[in-house]
Amino acid sequence: MSISSLSEKVMNVMNFSNDRKQHASSTTCLLSLPDVFLHELMKTVEIKDRLRLRLTSRAFEKLVADSKTGYFEHGRLFDYFENRSNKRKLALDIGDGHFTGIESTEEGFEQFLNDFNRICCGISLGTFEVHLDDISSPNLVRKLTHKFNIDRLMIRVGALSTLERARQLFPEYPRCKHELVVTFLPNSETLLILRKMGEIHFDLLSYAITTEELIDFLSFSSIVQVRYLESVTLNKLKTVIEIISADTRPREASFCVKCMSAESLLADFGFARAPNTGDVNGECEVINCTKWSDGYIGLELRFKNCHIHIRGFIWSEGDWIASIAIANHYPTLVTR
Amino acid sequence: RIYPLMRVTLTTSDGASVTVSRQLTKHSGFIEKAITDMAVDDNAVPLSAVAVDVDDATLKLVIEWLTEHRDDALPYPEKTDEERRADDIPAWDQAFVQKWDTKEDQQQTLYAVITAADKLDIKGLLDMTCKTLANKINGKTVEEMREILQLECDFTEEELAEIRKENAWCEN
Numbered sequence: 001m002s003i004s005s006l007s008e009k010v011m012n013v014m015n016f017s018n019d020r021k022q023h024a025s026s027t028t029c030l031l032s033l034p035d036v037f038l039h040e041l042m043k044t045v046e047i048k049d050r051l052r053l054r055l056t057s058r059a060f061e062k063l064v065a066d067s068k069t070g071y072f073e074h075g076r077l078f079d080y081f082e083n084r085s086n087k088r089k090l091a092l093d094i095g096d097g098h099f100t101g102i103e104s105t106e107e108g109f110e111q112f113l114n115d116f117n118r119i120c121c122g123i124s125l126g127t128f129e130v131h132l133d134d135i136s137s138p139n140l141v142r143k144l145t146h147k148f149n150i151d152r153l154m155i156r157v158g159a160l161s162t163l164e165r166a167r168q169l170f171p172e173y174p175r176c177k178h179e180l181v182v183t184f185l186p187n188s189e190t191l192l193i194l195r196k197m198g199e200i201h202f203d204l205l206s207y208a209i210t211t212e213e214l215i216d217f218l219s220f221s222s223i224v225q226v227r228y229l230e231s232v233t234l235n236k237l238k239t240v241i242e243i244i245s246a247d248t249r250p251r252e253a254s255f256c257v258k259c260m261s262a263e264s265l266l267a268d269f270g271f272a273r274a275p276n277t278g279d280v281n282g283e284c285e286v287i288n289c290t291k292w293s294d295g296y297i298g299l300e301l302r303f304k305n306c307h308i309h310i311r312g313f314i315w316s317e318g319d320w321i322a323s324i325a326i327a328n329h330y331p332t333l334v335t336r
Numbered sequence: 337r338i339y340p341l342m343r344v345t346l347t348t349s350d351g352a353s354v355t356v357s358r359q360l361t362k363h364s365g366f367i368e369k370a371i372t373d374m375a376v377d378d379n380a381v382p383l384s385a386v387a388v389d390v391d392d393a394t395l396k397l398v399i400e401w402l403t404e405h406r407d408d409a410l411p412y413p414e415k416t417d418e419e420r421r422a423d424d425i426p427a428w429d430q431a432f433v434q435k436w437d438t439k440e441d442q443q444q445t446l447y448a449v450i451t452a453a454d455k456l457d458i459k460g461l462l463d464m465t466c467k468t469l470a471n472k473i474n475g476k477t478v479e480e481m482r483e484i485l486q487l488e489c490d491f492t493e494e495e496l497a498e499i500r501k502e503n504a505w506c507e508n
Contacts, residue, residue, distance in 0.1 A: 030447065030485055033447060033450050033451060034451065034454035034462075037450055037454060037465075037466055040466040041466050041469060044422045044470035044474070045473070049476075051503045051506060051507070052477065052478045052481060055499055056485065057487045058495075098506060099506045116505065119503070
């Protein structure tokens, strides 16, 4: 080895050593801050910032991997069609993070989890939503959810077979609240099963049901969302309102009806023409009335213990469709 | 009961002494515990000195912050996991931190105040400095983060490529 090349090697080693010292003195400073501070700091860091933070230095890559902290209101596991591979893949949304391209096989999922562990293992989620019909095996859900602390586990099921898997999964999460979202119209046998499962959320946006079915569903469901309510009469509509108003448990129903049904209801409340904000008639108060230039009216009414929201309503347009949301708390559903 | 006119002498790690009102020190869990442990008569004026492991310059900044926040409610409200917002720093606190930006070693000052807030157990100050640092890095590029946090990239190209590959799950 020539003297010049040896000298070059020595210089390289010295430069590397200096770099390390410089790095040590600068990063030690932040990473030597109290754990409680670093814990609080990581709580406020969004997913995309975590990804960038772990690229800054080894110490921060480790901090992100080890922090096991962070709270995100909502997480969701579902599948989608990936054009590039011409295959269905899984996606995971957490906060501002959208993880895609996840294989739904055990091996493929494991590969994702290995990397995911280094990004946000140990975070807490307010609600974790699983579209169970999209997931090939409940094991994938188990493996993923072991990485989180979950306040509420929401499982969406669109078929009887998936309902059975949801029934098996829920008891494995005794520490979090459970929410079963049923997206298929159950037959009488399935209804018997559902009644035993506690509070249910019916998301039946592809279905029309009768008022009698709605009343039945409300007896064991906190939320019933349907596309259209069939064979509605004023008396049936009033019955739905009375039932929701009288129930001490949170109850909410959302559906579309013909404008003539909404008009009958308003007339029964004593409003023959479009009311104004603040109008009161008997037990009904108009909390808000928005009149659009194209004739549409949006109403927020208070009747007994109910909030009633009517949207897309037009006077004297009998067959036109308006949406109604009725709840004994402020409605969480956006009326359609 | 806290007597607002009562004074406490704090001795710093670099040998200085600062006398402050109990109205300020009541926000420090560490100082209040030290006073309780002394079992002195609350009416004793001034109280015996409390040694704090904070240098004089940093303690002055802490006292400046405590003076502004002397009337803040106690105990400081416990934060839940859900409270992640960092955009609610009061205007005075923002200006207080902004003032350090004129100093060459602003990051060092921030770290020193954070450490002091932890040692003295001043939850409000710790919370504010945490939000300040979070706001500095949120939404920044990797290079900007390195600059703010005064970091040198110590990854090899292969390591960087590996992390980018892991991050790619979330970057499509």
